[in-house]
Amino acid sequence: MFADRLLRFLTEFPLPPPLPDEVVAYSPYQDATPRELFTQFAQRYYTGNHPRVALLGINPGRLGNGRTGVAFTDPTALAAWGIENDLPRRREPSSEFVQAVVLAMGGPGTFYEHFFLGSLYPLVLLRNNLNYNFYDTPAVTAALWPDIQQSVRQMVEEVGMARHAAVCLGQRNGKYFRKLNDELQLFDHIHVLDHPRYLMQYKRRALVDNVAHYVRVLDGLVS
Template sequence: MSTPADRLLHFLTTFHLPQSLPAGVEALSPFREPPVRELLTRFAEKFYADSQPRVALLGINPGRLGMGRTGVAFTDPAALAEHCGIANDLPRGRPETSTQFVYKVVNAMGGPAEFYQHFYVGSLYPLVLLKNGLNYNYYDSPALVKALWPDIQLSLRQQVAELGLRRDVAVSLGKRNGEYFKRLNAELGLFAEIIVLDHPRYLMQYRSRDEAANVAHYVEALGGLIRE
């Protein structure tokens, strides 16, 4: 019998590339590259090996320097090694700000083993998007939203069905993302409730002075979703 880890790997490594995108925009599937797939496999087998129903925490789409290199959402190479215990030879570079915030929350909630027992962290659209070589978000242009909407619907349906996610609640990482998440949910009827939190990057970039309070807010919001 396949595990959620197996199904996550299958979902990410087989999700199809779009056929037509607006000019200058491209989609990449880093999970098909052997080094990324190996790290993703090690992470999934370590933290998602059981069939515990998890709450989905879904962001926008992966960036090329975080999940695009490690295969793990909101996790750069340094965090993958230092917090998750998965050694890797990837260049460290500048720490990803979203990663820094997320792992402050993860560690405040007992560390990765405890956190990932209750939560699945992913993206509404699972592939890296670039425009002229730079990170791009699926909602950055109406034309891109229109082009990707069927694929985003498919992505969300597959993640719910294949990963055994809880249906009573899901969390949007980002307020603008939350607008689209709620629209998707109205169309698909997958979750009873969508909770919207500020995006980690926004909090680190514009509200860094309130970092402790921001982390505490996340911990309070997510902690209230954990089933005993």
């Protein structure tokens, strides 16, 4: 089953050796609460055995995925999808945007029937207890590149992502996703969309239009 393979991939993905620039990696799926919440989510929404189109960000943040185990899903959104939790209800901008997209596409039952939300690198990265992106310094990118290759390869070959297309969340992230795909030849097409956090931070007034753009692109990948 898709959910079982996904759970195995995320819970068993290895921590890297010590990273440059005082960057620290940790797996939310080694903590009891996010692991349990994600297990409930996967068993509810990642049912069946069919491939999903992967929507992949950079690496998880500590306030959304880091607490709930579900990519781009803060505790408020998780509760709205029927997964009760006692986590603080602090909103995370990326989650707010993705929640709007999911609702516009018919709700979580419909959305996750077709799509998987995740990251190129599935572990949280922190520097000085703040979120860190794998591409923020060349040294960290180089150190993590084999693990990022492993992550994306496993998602396709072991978990079972669709190969006809994938969606990259973030323009800068697109540079690295395309490089990965050139090396690994896993997807026929990579569609790059502006990152949800960027859209919420700099283009929030155009929220309706930006959600509609996401929906148009995603609809075209499953129709």
